Amino acid sequence: MCYAVMAHVTDRDVGHATDEAVTVTAVVTNLLANVQLAKQAIVNLASAVPMEADCACHHALQEAIITQRDAVPERARKELELLVGKYLA
Ligand SMILES: [Zn+2]
Secondary structure (H helix, E strand, O other): OOOOOOOOOOOOOOOOOOOOOOOOOHHHHHHEEEEEEEHHHHHHHHHOOOOOOOHHHHOOOOOOOOOOHHHHHHHHHHHHHHHHHHHOO
């Protein structure tokens, strides 16, 4: 799996006939619970993905950077090192 979307619902006041009004407290409570779920999901996913996995999407940025390498400011290089450092060398 190269890409995934993780979406969480904080309330369901649209499309549901309910007597209960959605409150900020309820939304924030659900949001915070969702954050914990998301964090755990990332931990689980990271430990399940093989480090040696490779496919074309892992190199998609290789041909996408059209800026001349010597025109990339040092600050930008440092900020982008994790993502594109290997392509700016
Ligand atoms: Zn891929």
